[in-house]
Amino acid sequence: MACSATAKILQPLSIRSAEKSESCGKMLSPSSFLGSTPLPKKLFSVNKTISPLARRSATIVAVSSDVVKEKKLKSTQNLLITKEEGLVLYEDMYLGRAFEDMCAQMYYRGKMFGFVHLYNGQEAVSTGFIKLLKKEDCVVSTYRDHVHALSKGVPARQVMSELFGKNTGCCRGQGGSMHMFSKEHNVLGGFAFIGEGIPVATGAAFTSKYKREVFKEDCDEVTLAFFGDGTCNNGQFFECLNMAALWKLPIVFVVENNLWAIGMSHLRSTSDPQIWKKGPAFGMPGVHVDGMDVLKVREVAKEAVSRARRGEGPTLVECETYRFRGHSLADPDELRDPAEKAHYATRDPITALKKYVIENKLASEAELKAIEKKIDEEIEEAVEFADESPVPERSQLLENVFADPKGFGIGPDGKYRCEDPKFTQGTAQV
Amino acid sequence: MDRDPRVCVFGEDVGHYGGSYKVTKGLAEKYGDLRVLDTPIAENSFTGMAVGAAMTGLRPIVEGMNMGFLLLAFNQISDNCGMLHYTSGGQFTIPTVIRGPGGVGRQLGAEHSQRLESYFQSIPGIQMVACSTPYNAKGLMKAAIRSENPVVLFEHVLLYNLKERIPDEEYVLSLEEAEMVRPGEHVTILTYSRMRYHVMQAAKTLVNKGYDPEVIDIRSLKPFDLYTIGNSIKKTHRVLIVEECMRTGGIGASLTAAINENFHDYLDAQIVCLSSQDVPTPYAGTLEEWTVVQPPQIVAAVEQLLQNPFVRATPIKGAGLGLGVRVGQKVISNQGGLGWAGGGRGKEGLGGLGWAGGGRVKEGLEKPFLHTAGLDAPHGVHQMYIRPSPMERASPGAPEPRASPAPPEPCLVVSNGRAPEWN
Numbered sequence A: 001m002a003c004s005a006t007a008k009i010l011q012p013l014s015i016r017s018a019e020k021s022e023s024c025g026k027m028l029s030p031s032s033f034l035g036s037t038p039l040p041k042k043l044f045s046v047n048k049t050i051s052p053l054a055r056r057s058a059t060i061v062a063v064s065s066d067v068v069k070e071k072k073l074k075s076t077q078n079l080l081i082t083k084e085e086g087l088v089l090y091e092d093m094y095l096g097r098a099f100e101d102m103c104a105q106m107y108y109r110g111k112m113f114g115f116v117h118l119y120n121g122q123e124a125v126s127t128g129f130i131k132l133l134k135k136e137d138c139v140v141s142t143y144r145d146h147v148h149a150l151s152k153g154v155p156a157r158q159v160m161s162e163l164f165g166k167n168t169g170c171c172r173g174q175g176g177s178m179h180m181f182s183k184e185h186n187v188l189g190g191f192a193f194i195g196e197g198i199p200v201a202t203g204a205a206f207t208s209k210y211k212r213e214v215f216k217e218d219c220d221e222v223t224l225a226f227f228g229d230g231t232c233n234n235g236q237f238f239e240c241l242n243m244a245a246l247w248k249l250p251i252v253f254v255v256e257n258n259l260w261a262i263g264m265s266h267l268r269s270t271s272d273p274q275i276w277k278k279g280p281a282f283g284m285p286g287v288h289v290d291g292m293d294v295l296k297v298r299e300v301a302k303e304a305v306s307r308a309r310r311g312e313g314p315t316l317v318e319c320e321t322y323r324f325r326g327h328s329l330a331d332p333d334e335l336r337d338p339a340e341k342a343h344y345a346t347r348d349p350i351t352a353l354k355k356y357v358i359e360n361k362l363a364s365e366a367e368l369k370a371i372e373k374k375i376d377e378e379i380e381e382a383v384e385f386a387d388e389s390p391v392p393e394r395s396q397l398l399e400n401v402f403a404d405p406k407g408f409g410i411g412p413d414g415k416y417r418c419e420d421p422k423f424t425q426g427t428a429q430v
Numbered sequence B: 001m002d003r004d005p006r007v008c009v010f011g012e013d014v015g016h017y018g019g020s021y022k023v024t025k026g027l028a029e030k031y032g033d034l035r036v037l038d039t040p041i042a043e044n045s046f047t048g049m050a051v052g053a054a055m056t057g058l059r060p061i062v063e064g065m066n067m068g069f070l071l072l073a074f075n076q077i078s079d080n081c082g083m084l085h086y087t088s089g090g091q092f093t094i095p096t097v098i099r100g101p102g103g104v105g106r107q108l109g110a111e112h113s114q115r116l117e118s119y120f121q122s123i124p125g126i127q128m129v130a131c132s133t134p135y136n137a138k139g140l141m142k143a144a145i146r147s148e149n150p151v152v153l154f155e156h157v158l159l160y161n162l163k164e165r166i167p168d169e170e171y172v173l174s175l176e177e178a179e180m181v182r183p184g185e186h187v188t189i190l191t192y193s194r195m196r197y198h199v200m201q202a203a204k205t206l207v208n209k210g211y212d213p214e215v216i217d218i219r220s221l222k223p224f225d226l227y228t229i230g231n232s233i234k235k236t237h238r239v240l241i242v243e244e245c246m247r248t249g250g251i252g253a254s255l256t257a258a259i260n261e262n263f264h265d266y267l268d269a270q271i272v273c274l275s276s277q278d279v280p281t282p283y284a285g286t287l288e289e290w291t292v293v294q295p296p297q298i299v300a301a302v303e304q305l306l307q308n309p310f311v312r313a314t315p316i317k318g319a320g321l322g323l324g325v326r327v328g329q330k331v332i333s334n335q336g337g338l339g340w341a342g343g344g345r346g347k348e349g350l351g352g353l354g355w356a357g358g359g360r361v362k363e364g365l366e367k368p369f370l371h372t373a374g375l376d377a378p379h380g381v382h383q384m385y386i387r388p389s390p391m392e393r394a395s396p397g398a399p400e401p402r403a404s405p406a407p408p409e410p411c412l413v414v415s416n417g418r419a420p421e422w423n
Helices: A004-010 A017-023 A066-074 A083-108 A123-130 A146-152 A156-163 A197-213 A235-247 A275-282 A294-310 A338-345 A349-359 A365-388 A421-425 B027-031 B043-055 B067-087 B134-146 B195-209 B226-236 B251-266 B285-291 B295-307 B390-394
Strands: A138-140 A223-228 A251-257 A286-290 A315-320 B007-011 B036-038 B059-063 B097-102 B127-130 B151-156 B179-182 B187-191 B213-217 B220-222 B239-246 B272-276 B330-333 B338-340 B412-414
Touching: A083 A123, A083 A146, A083 A156, A083 A294, A083 A349, A083 A365, A123 A146, A123 A223, A123 A251, A123 A294, A123 A349, A138 A146, A138 A197, A146 A156, A156 A365, A197 A223, A197 A235, A197 A251, A197 B043, A235 A251, A235 A275, A235 B043, A251 A275, A251 A294, A275 A286, A275 A315, A286 A294, A294 A315, A294 A349, A349 A365, B007 B043, B027 B036, B043 B059, B043 B067, B067 B097, B097 B134, B134 B151, B179 B195, B187 B195, B187 B226, B187 B295, B195 B213, B195 B239, B195 B295, B213 B226, B226 B251, B239 B251, B239 B295, B251 B272, B272 B295
Parallel strands: A138 A223, A223 A251, A251 A315, A286 A315, B007 B036, B007 B059, B059 B097, B097 B151, B127 B151, B187 B213, B187 B239, B239 B272, B330 B412
Antiparallel strands: B127 B220, B179 B213, B330 B338
């Protein structure tokens, strides 16, 4: 940890935080961490022309808390995770990867249709952040939401049967790939339009603050909003950054910057591609982290989440990551440079964590293999469950449109339309 | 807000300022800045915030400072408010109320005079209500807050000054029912919001002229209360819809379709719909008056409806000024239908009636053939002039019409594609 001014970056509303961040060196020395390429130690410069491969020439903003910094200085043997944590992280990432691969298989076999957006390669972000949350904390995502739901605890069989459109899915088959919701696990969706979920996440964070201040409950629930680099050019992003910082809402804005918005490169669409810088403009810390490394993400996440829990307000975290597959299963993925894809393939977060765990003797190869086998079986079982589940019946058509079905109104015969027996059969004209 | 601590208000200037029309005056002092939240000017985002808060347990009320501003929040209202209950499989409810002043005011200009009822009406999953009096405003607002469904409550800029004695105690009105304003026998007039007052003013004139209109304030714009409306139609057999919405795709258009589908057999005349012109509301006072329906137009429309059993609301194909037909001349076309050619401009003061309600309003409108039909015609018997079908006309010696009097004067017969022939 090179920079002594590191701790300052997390003071809220400091106008000078942006300048300080520019002068900081790299976050953690690459040798202790896996998969990351050593970055040039130059100071950040605004007017650089950035080519697709060389765009990461800015320094990473350092982000760790004092506690971690001291631990590192004490002993290089000190690891960031325990064995149990390591296995949990590995299992979660492997579940995400195996699930998405199975989704692709099922799609090409015609078991699911429509738009399916896979998360391969970005597992470190989901695992790194969501595994720190409690059950009451909320997660809001975009259409690339299968793995966020899985990490939060939604059973794989429910997600798979939702994708198959069966009524045992988490949304009874009514949502689909892009709308994963779970009241039990506080997954607030799953939104098809980008940027649409950010205000919803802000609202959930507002409820948390409301509970603390109006209900006087002891509430420290945090909300995480996940979205991509394309969303960071959308008005709703900026409006919510403003409101969250203004009211110090307990929310963390996590940008999964995978450089591509379908076929639009982030560099072609954004005047200033450094998204983390947009945080300090609104008065919150902006942090950039290597999103292919789950341990780095986890460190940043710990700090951001505990900042929100303490009531100090929001944080903007930009995770540099990459998706190995196309934007969706319908995307031919022709625009991306194969060299870029190969480069990121070497930084696969799962292989990296595996290497770290084995090298630091946290677990053996056999234990990891056992985990993989268990996950594979779980996915198989999820597919079987989804296959055997029934499709939704006609009677489900009109349910759930309104929470109070009187909203369909009064029919010509004077009775509410929802009292019509054909309503429950799904054949009523409403 | 007293009864339920989960109720909160989001909007621009709702807190310290008390609301642009002082609807939330005094609430921020009483309940605090967090419960009556002054938001920055970000409609889409604070409406989305309300959705997120509603999903996690609160009951927010969103105020659009002017209803037109909620167009910026259309994404959140349509996708999230309306649809999330369904796409989440019923897991999350969105008990929000979205309200605000809309409608045409006093020379506010085009963008501040919008009527959003027509834009929102197709969104599945929301309910729309329009309040018109202090009594129903209180009742509908309470009902909307307590409802588990997302409700859009339309208020009107010009109605905030109304004063009325209303009960102090709590009362909740039904969100799906219409309100009978004035029972009557001759014609059903369906209206909502500010037009209710124009209709009541016209009703005074009509009563003096001997008519007995039944006035219903539909209140629930989506879904329609077809029971109250249906009962009224079964009694009077004639419908006039008076609304402030635009003509195209407005509430009146939907209501016309719904009534035609459900109560066609009970109608003795075509449904007449008076709506605002499809025109951005002009600033100039005179022009603004002509875009909105005024009481004299309502009176004239009722008179016509009650005199003429068959009133066409749309121009006939082939009938047009280009064929040398004088404006105001009666035309029968073998395509079916009786109407008044051209017209669209009426006399001063009645401007802009257009095709709505019969085409033109000129003095000296000759009473057409069956003026006796209508008021005392037994229900279900159509004593109108029944036009001979094209087959019958083509045969030599066109037969007499089946009903009694023949057209009392020569008319121009226009048929498609051929030169007009004098009858």
